[in-house]
Amino acid sequence: MTQTRPGILIVDDEPRSVEVIARVLGEEFEVFTALDAMRALEVLENEWVQVVFCDQRMPGRSGVDLLTEVRRRWPDVVRIIVTGYTDPQDMIGAINEAGIYQFITKPWHPDQLLLAAQGAARLYHLQREHDRLSLELKLAAPAAEVRFAEQHERVLRNFHFDALVRTPASPLNEVCRRAAQVAAFDIPVLVLGETGTGKELLARAIHYASLRSERPFFAVNCGAIPDELLESELFGHKKGSFTGAYTTRIGLLDQADGGTILLDEIGDVSPAFQVKLLRFLQEGEIRPVGSNETRRVDVRILAATHRDLAGEVKAGRFREDLYYRLAAMVLTLPPLRERRGDLRVLAPRILDSLSSAHGKRTQGFTEEALACIEAYDWPGNVRELQNELTRMLVLAGGGPLGADLLSPHVLRGAAASSANATAADLAVKDTGPLKDRIERMEALILMETLLRCRWNKSRAAEELGLSRVGLRAKLDRYGIARDGTFGRSH
Incomplete structure (x- = not known):
């Protein structure tokens, strides 16, 4: 038995x-x-x-x-x-x-x-259970090492310079080439660029292309945190060192020992904190808030800002000695309006990611929608583009995403930018006789409405309160055609 x-x-x-x-x-x-x-x-x-x-x-x-x-x-x-x-x-x-x-x-x-x-x-x-688990761990160790290696390789791919999507003729290529050159050298890098241009993405690529790639990477938005909290965030604090410090906190500089920290929006920090940061960069030592003990850490500092930091130095708002500590190499990311050719590959890539994240399938964009996306200036850069594509995805039914799903301000901007030289003269000038300025506004409204209505002229005429013949007359008058021409015909 x-x-x-x-x-x-x-x-x-x-x-x-x-x-x-x-x-x-x-x-x-x-x-x-x-x-x-x-x-x-x-x-x-x-x-x-x-x-x-x-x-x-x-x-x-x-x-x-x-x-x-x-x-x-x-x-x-x-x-x-x-x-x-x-x-x-x-x-x-x-x-x-x-x-x-x-x-x-x-x-x-x-x-x-x-x-x-x-x-x-x-x-x-x-x-017996302990012995079994110990044996399993011992047998699984090589597989675990393989999994770790695969995961690390996946991280390197995801945060490689190729993560900054661009075409072979993109102005971003030169920036990435220089960033790849400087990545292997353990020096500070200052990344400049408008909000939403991908400064943090470039900083991560630099870290994962460096010899520190297996160590931590942290990004801190210096402009969003008051001085007291920023000091605690970076340097740590001792229990009881200030009101609300109920436990001892290890700062990010300590946690990132051997790795990299990105100080994002560094141009927004106060003069008082600039002094504390300069002391760390000079001495390589941290002292937690409320502590008398210092500790040496080995951290590579990358900094980023949307401000003209050299101009801030001249204006006396940023310390010159700190600027030169941060700017051993300066890289400037171009805005999307200077990368129009990248939008035809960038927008579909973002849409694919959004589709996976929200669990909603899509058939991509219509050619007209892509033309409008390419024509718009995107003052908010990639963040604005991502928000707009999210909106399009949410509102979309079946089939490809059309221009009618774009926000009115995007359509107006695309209409104003999609013209040739004659159209630019017609639509962009904000001076001149009242009659000409009214005509420019009317032409933009016509173009925007047609794009939103997918060039359904009957629907556009009804929305504008015009007859189909009246709409045709106005289109002929302003030289507006679906092939992209946009200018006076007389």
Whole structure:
């Protein structure tokens, strides 16, 4: 019959004691008995025993002598001595020789025996589980290393310079080329560019292309945090150093030891904090708020700002010595209006990511929508583009995303930018006689409405309160056509 309950061996030269202990434990455990050491060893060789209860005083061989051999031959078995002596030195000797789990002194209580047996059985199970997990970890170590290597490789791909999507003719290529050159050199880099141009993305690419790629990367928006909190964020603080400091905090500079920190919007920090930051850059030491101890850390500093930092230095709002500490190399990211050719590859890439994130499939853009996206200036750069594409995705039904899903201001901007030289003169000038300026506004409204209505002239005419013939006359007058021409025909 298969043994399903934990096995317990009771060893005692007194049959009455064996019988009583067996009765106490028999309801919960599979009980085996032996009246001497030799019989006990035979049971252990043939049965699955997890716990041994052994009397200390037995003829021929004592309990400690028997359990010492049990420890040598069956080290997993949990050993319990039932004894009448309590001398501490004897107990210590028994623990050292036989590895005794517990002593039960006579006279014992039935509940005491049962609790000891239950605890010993749990210990046996935990030991076996520990051994199993240790073996699994040992066997899985090479696979875990492979998984870590694969994950690290995936991170390197995701944050490589190729993550800054661009075409072969993009002005961003030169910036990425210089960034790749400087990445391997452990020097500070200052990244300039308008909000939303991808400064943090470029900084991450620099980190993951450097020798610090396996160490942490942190980005801190210095412009969004007050001085006191920014100091605590970067340098850490001791418990009780200020109101609300209920625990000690390790600063990001300490956490990033060996890695990289991006100080985003560095141009917005106060003059007082500029001094603290300069001291760290000069000495390489941090001192948590409320502490008198300093600690050296090895952190590469990258900085970014949308401001003209050299101009801020001239105006006296930014320390010159700090500027030169941060700007060993200066990289400037171009805005989207200078990367119009990139929009035809960038917009679909962003749309794919949004589609996955929101669980909504899409069939891409219509050619007209792409033309409008390419024509618009995107003053908010990639962030504005991402928001606009999110809006389009949410509003889209079936089929490709059309120009009618674009916001009115995007359509107006695209209409104004989609013209040739004559159209630019017509639509962009904001000076001249009132009649000409009104005509320019009318032409823009016509173009925007047609784009939104997908060039359905009947629908556009109805929306504008015009007859189809009247709309046609105005389109001819302003030279507006679906092929992109936009200019006076007279």
